[in-house]
Amino acid sequence: MFEFITNNEDRGQVGIGTLIVFIAMVLVAAIAAGVLINTAGFLQSQAEATGQESTDLVSERIDVTSSVGIVGNASAGELSEIRIGVSGAPGADQIDLSETTIQAVGPNGQANLVFTDVEADGTTDLSDSSSVTDIAQGEFAVQNSTGAYVSENDAVLNDEESYTIVVNPGAEPFGDLEDVSAYSSGPIYDDAGNSSFSQGQSSSLELVSPSSATTQVELTAPDLFQTDDEAVRL
CATH class of the missing domain: 1.20.5 (Single alpha-helices involved in coiled-coils or other helix-helix interfaces)
Known part of the structure; x- marks a missing residue:
């Protein structure tokens, strides 16, 4: 078996x-x-x-603390500056504003704005004597808490300093001045009848940080400006 x-x-x-x-x-x-x-x-x-x-x-997101316009020519109803106060979101690390992009849609089309620390001539650094009209089309500048323009190396959001993004309201897409530096004491109509960001107009901004975090801002100018150089909430 x-x-x-x-x-x-x-x-x-x-x-x-x-x-x-x-x-x-x-x-x-x-x-x-x-x-x-x-x-x-x-x-x-x-x-x-x-x-x-x-x-x-x-x-890693940019918080907007304020959005203000400075009236340049009240009779023409135009702004001479657009100022956006920014800070880092709670818990954010340092955010490099020189690597930040602003995607803007306004009365005169759309544009991507990038950081600059030089005037529109491309050679002169922005300084205390520079004005917003020195900021070229397609660019934005940054000021510190004292109102001084900062360089690329210093445009970093942190817990110690607050910053203000400054854009030229005469440049597209906010305005349509052919020469954005054609005025010196507030926007005026140029020879072609173009003007800068005006009363009653609105614009939409999207601030994109280096980590691609986005913050949306809606800017709406009041329907009537009273006096030159006054600050109005947008």
Whole structure:
């Protein structure tokens, strides 16, 4: 009924076969474990990166504390400056305003504004003697709490300093002055009949930080300006 293997050579062959199968199973298990470990590590790294990006989109955001316009020519109903107070959102790290972009839509189209610390001539640094009319089209400048224009290296939001973004209301998309530096004491109509951002007009801004976090701002000028150089809430 039972067959006994009495040949020593047969016994050895059976043992070697079992050992080979066992080793093969161990190798397969080891390879599978390695693949799982590598996959788990990759997924963990990807999850951490995605989580950090999601956190940055929420925390590394620019908060707008105020939006003010300075009346340049009340009789013409035009602004000479648009000033936007900014700070870092609660919990945000330092935010480099020189790497920030402003996507603006206004009465005269749309434009992407980038940081500048030089005047429209492209060679002269913005200084205490510079005016908003020295800011070229498609650009914005930054002032510190003392009203001085800051350089690229200093335009960083932190807990120690507040900043103001300044844009030229005569430049597109806010105004449509062909020469945005054509006036010196407040916007006026140029020879072509173009003007700067005026009373009753509105504009939409989107501040995009270096981490791609966005902040939307709606600017709406009052329907009537009273006096030159007055500050009006936008």
